[in-house]
Every structure is written in structure tokens, then in C-alpha cells.
Amino acid sequence: MYAIQLVEPSLSSFRRTSLPDPEPGPGDVLIRLRAAALNYIDVAVATGSFPGATLPMVPVADGAGEVVALGAGATNVARGDRVIPHFMPGWLDGPMRPERIAAMRGITLPGSLSEYVVVPARSVVRLPDHLDFAQGATLPIAATTAWNAVRSASVRPGSTVVILGTGGVSLFALQFAKASGATVILVSSSDAKLERGRALGADHLVNYRARPDWDTAVLALTNGRGADLVVETVGDATFERSLHAAAMGGTVFTVGFLSGAATSINLFSIIGKALRVVGNSTGSVADLAEAVRAIEANGIVPVVDRTFGIDEAAAAYATVAGGTHVGKVAIAH
Numbered sequence: 001m002y003a004i005q006l007v008e009p010s011l012s013s014f015r016r017t018s019l020p021d022p023e024p025g026p027g028d029v030l031i032r033l034r035a036a037a038l039n040y041i042d043v044a045v046a047t048g049s050f051p052g053a054t055l056p057m058v059p060v061a062d063g064a065g066e067v068v069a070l071g072a073g074a075t076n077v078a079r080g081d082r083v084i085p086h087f088m089p090g091w092l093d094g095p096m097r098p099e100r101i102a103a104m105r106g107i108t109l110p111g112s113l114s115e116y117v118v119v120p121a122r123s124v125v126r127l128p129d130h131l132d133f134a135q136g137a138t139l140p141i142a143a144t145t146a147w148n149a150v151r152s153a154s155v156r157p158g159s160t161v162v163i164l165g166t167g168g169v170s171l172f173a174l175q176f177a178k179a180s181g182a183t184v185i186l187v188s189s190s191d192a193k194l195e196r197g198r199a200l201g202a203d204h205l206v207n208y209r210a211r212p213d214w215d216t217a218v219l220a221l222t223n224g225r226g227a228d229l230v231v232e233t234v235g236d237a238t239f240e241r242s243l244h245a246a247a248m249g250g251t252v253f254t255v256g257f258l259s260g261a262a263t264s265i266n267l268f269s270i271i272g273k274a275l276r277v278v279g280n281s282t283g284s285v286a287d288l289a290e291a292v293r294a295i296e297a298n299g300i301v302p303v304v305d306r307t308f309g310i311d312e313a314a315a316a317y318a319t320v321a322g323g324t325h326v327g328k329v330a331i332a333h
């Protein structure tokens with residue numbers, strides 16, 4: 001089969017190669033991959049700042065394709081099904097446990113830049129009919145994480161949700177929050193990106209370049225109350241402001257390290273408002289399946305900014321690393 005490998009820790013060291021076709025073992029499924037979608041973690045893996053990968057390896061955690069063969073005992077899917085293999089195939093359901101998250105596609109397991117992949121059949125979720133392969137490939141990490149964010153704060157009509165930036169996790173969180181009846185405050189670097197967010201239903205737009213004190217803007221927009229949920233996708237650059245923007249008893253759903261992971265905070269901002277600071281590491285196959293059900297029920301269409309070809313991996317990675325995209329960047333093949 002053809003495959004693209006990352007050969008050195010760099011955003012441009014990709015080589016096209018030929019690898020043996022994988023064979024499905026008992027309980028496995030063989031997928032003909034048709035698309036991959038990038039997450040910031042793929043950039044972190046490629047630059048060596050996220051541990052666990054042994055090079056050379058087939059990169060990109062997320063993908064989508066169709067089932068072409070089944071191993072013995074694999075009965076939950078059929079040949080021809082359009083499916084999404086989950087990022088962490090060992091975490092089927094229940095809470096996070098070390099043994100469930102040890103295997104990660106595109107890090108410790110082969111990723112999505114190859115013609116075929118074998119994964120456990122129980123780790124795949126069917127692709128909704130209204131999505132194409134590139135849209136489906138965007139779901140495992142970003143949609144699962146955003147779904148868990150919105151669920152963690154029991155978002156419902158009347159809730160206020162703050163979304164930071166217009167990247168993959170952020171726009172899924174915006175779409176799930178709107179589908180849950182919440183008021184959404186979107187904070188971004190660019191007025192043009194904010195307008196894309198308005199088209200997805202964002203109620204209030206704050207440009208953090210014009211308003212570096214976006215947290216104060218959130219308090220003003222909520223009559224001083226603050227947000228029930230802040231989806232913290234950025235890291236040290238925004239964490240303290242996210243605590244400030246949250247309402248008493250609110251949730252700061254903490255997933256991002258785009259700007260750096262080390263930060264110093266005044267604990268009274270958490271103690272004084274009884275905040276819930278909730279960490280998260282993507283989620284289980286069951287979480288992905290729930291997110292996909294919500295996507296199907298609400299007719300949600302993932303925002304794919306641009307789709308590259310399989311031989312354009314370096315350009316796709318550069319786009320995500322540059323932060324010019326809105327939503328997701330895909331690679332179709």
C-alpha cells in the first residue's frame with residue numbers, strides 16, 4: 001500500500017513510501033482510508049513536542065474510510081460501511097484509565113496517511129450519511145473533545161458558553177453549544193474569522209486583538225455574571241482570563257496548550273468562585289459515538305477550511321501551525 005511517513009521531527013520531513021498491506025486479525029477491521037484531518041496534536045507530534053512517537057511513522061491521528069475486510073468475530077460493521085476509526089482504540093467506554101489511552105493513532109499506532117489501516121472493529125463509528133469522508137475525518141479528536149466540553153457543564157438553554165479561537169475544537173464546541181440552546185460568546189484574533197463564527201450561530205463576537213481584556217467583555221455581556229462554560233483551548237496566554245470570565249460555579253474546560261502549558265495563577269480565582277476546572281483527554285469511542293449522534297440529529301456540518309492532497313502533507317501541517325485556518329484542515333486520498 002502507499003503511505004506517507006514522517007521521517008524526522010519536523011513539519012516538512014514527509015516521504016511517500018510503500019508498506020506491506022495490513023491484514024485484519026480476529027476482531028479487527030481493514031479500512032481503505034479516504035481522508036485524514038489534522039489536529040494541533042499532529043503538529044506537536046511532528047515537531048517532537050508531544051511524546052510517544054517512534055519515527056519513521058505514518059502520521060495524523062484522525063481519518064475516515066470504508067470497510068473492505070473483517071477479521072473473525074468482527075460483527076458490528078460490514079464491508080462497504082463508511083466509518084471513522086477512533087483516535088484511542090483501546091478506550092471503548094467508561095472513565096479514562098492508563099491502559100485505555102496507551103494506544104493512540106498517529107502517535108503510538110499508525111495514523112491516517114496511508115491507503116489502508118487495521119483497527120479493532122469496536123473502535124470504529126459509522127459516518128453519518130450527510131458527511132463526506134473529509135468531514136467525517138474531522139470528528140474523532142475535535143468533535144469528541146467539544147462534545148465532552150459541552151456535556152461537562154450540562155449546557156442547556158440559558159447557558160452562556162465562551163469559545164476561544166476558531167480552530168477545530170472551538171468550532172465544534174460552538175456548534176454543540178448552539179444545538180444545546182446556549183448563548184455563545186466567540187473570542188478570536190480576526191473579524192473575518194468572527195464573521196464565520198456568526199454564520200454558525202455565535203451570538204456575541206469579541207476580537208481579542210482589539211480587546212485583550214476579552215474576559216472583562218464577557219462579564220459586561222453577561223451583566224457581570226460570567227460564563228457557565230469557558231472552553232479553554234489556548235493555554236497559558238488565556239487561562240487566568242478564562243477563570244475571570246467564568247461565572248460562580250462555572251466550568252473552565254481545560255484542553256489546550258497552543259500558547260504553552262506552564263502557567264501561574266492566583267488560586268483565589270478558583271476558590272472564590274467555586275469554579276470547576278475540568279481537564280480532558282479527548283474521550284472514548286462511546287463519547288465519539290454520542291457526538292456523532294448529536295451531529296446527525298442536528299444536521300451539523302463540520303467546518304473544513306481546506307482539503308489538501310495526500311502528497312501535500314507539509315502544506316497542510318504548515319496551515320495548521322500557522323493558525324490561519326478556520327475549523328479543520330483535511331487531506332483527502
Ligand SMILES: NC(=O)c1ccc[n+]([C@@H]2O[C@H](COP(=O)([O-])OP(=O)(O)OC[C@H]3O[C@@H](n4cnc5c(N)ncnc54)[C@H](OP(=O)(O)O)[C@@H]3O)[C@@H](O)[C@H]2O)c1
Pocket residue numbers: 038039040041141142145164165166167168169170187188189190193208233234237238254255256257258259280281282283320323324325327
Ligand atoms: N486535551 C484534549 O482533549 C484535547 C483535544 C483536542 C485538542 N486539544 C488541544 O486544544 C488546542 C486546540 O486544538 P485545535 O486542534 O482545535 O487547534 P487549531 O485548530 O490549531 O486552532 C487554533 C486556534 O486557536 C486560536 N488561538 C490561538 N491563540 C489564541 C489566543 N491567544 N486566544 C484565543 N484564541 C487563540 C486561533 O484562532 P483565532 O485566530 O480565531 O483566534 C487558532 O487558529 C490545542 O492545544 C490542542 O492540542 C486538546
